[in-house]
Amino acid sequence: IQMTQSPSSLSASVGDRVSITCRASQGISNSVAWYQQKPGKAPNLLLYAASRLESGVPSRFSGSGSGTDYTLTISSLQPEDFATYYCQQYYSTPWTFGQGTKVEIK
Amino acid sequence: QVQLQESGPGLVKPSETLSLTCSVSGGSTSRYYWTWIRQPPGKGLQWIGYISDRAGTNYNPSLKSRVTISIDTSKDQFSLRLSSVTAADTAVYYCARVGYFSDSSAFAFDFWGQGTMVTVSS
Numbered sequence: 001i002q003m004t005q006s007p008s009s010l011s012a013s014v015g016d017r018v019s020i021t022c023r024a025s026q027g028i029s030n031s032v033a034w035y036q037q038k039p040g041k042a043p044n045l046l047l048y049a050a051s052r053l054e055s056g057v058p059s060r061f062s063g064s065g066s067g068t069d070y071t072l073t074i075s076s077l078q079p080e081d082f083a084t085y086y087c088q089q090y091y092s093t094p095w096t097f098g099q100g101t102k103v104e105i106k
Numbered sequence: 107q108v109q110l111q112e113s114g115p116g117l118v119k120p121s122e123t124l125s126l127t128c129s130v131s132g133g134s135t136s137r138y139y140w141t142w143i144r145q146p147p148g149k150g151l152q153w154i155g156y157i158s159d160r161a162g163t164n165y166n167p168s169l170k171s172r173v174t175i176s177i178d179t180s181k182d183q184f185s186l187r188l189s190s191v192t193a194a195d196t197a198v199y200y201c202a203r204v205g206y207f208s209d210s211s212a213f214a215f216d217f218w219g220q221g222t223m224v225t226v227s228s
Contacts (some may be wrong), residue, residue: 044218071217097152
């Protein structure tokens with residue numbers, strides 16, 4: 001299953017609302033997770049099952065979607081949120097990731 | 107808090123076998139699935155495969171002919187072997203735990219190692 005993320009990069013300011021989308025090549029029944037990766041670090045799990053927040057993740061992160069289309073939203077961008085974000089499907093193996101969205105400071 | 111740590115050579119010659127081990131601390135390898143993921147420099151993430159605590163495996167078809175993942179639950183370690191490597195296998199290799207979230211029957215990679223850079227070069 002191919003996961004296509006958009007945009008590949010975006011520039012935003014602190015306090016902005018940011019959305020990243022991921023489209024699967026077939027329906028994946030909400031079987032999507034989102035990760036944040038900062039330079040030189042391992043990815044960190046943000047959400048699973050499309051909209052369930054991992055323990056300890058700030059509530060400004062949220063997820064939505066169904067079928068083939070899923071969205072990660074950051075309601076008010078904070079300085080520590082500048083990073084690369086990946087979606088990942090676990091509906092069927094091989095598990096696959098989107099190509100990533102880099103969120104940069106405007 | 108579960109912690110994972112990759113170990114192994116940082117330089118492998120072309121055509122040879124890459125071997126890495128992931129040591130798990132702060133928890134047991136029992137009752138979970140464990141996985142390897144890699145990231146070429148400046149690129150995205152690729153899932154390599156997983157192993158269960160009972161040594162059942164599932165590999166990415168794109169690597170299946172060259173990959174072996176094994177587990178030693180007595181040592182709380184699992185390992186990756188990738189044979190016949192080329193420069194295209196140069197990447198940061200991560201080990202991770204496959205968490206199961208019963209509230210939604212979901213799987214996700216909830217704990218990760220810091221990653222280890224492996225370069226394939228003569």
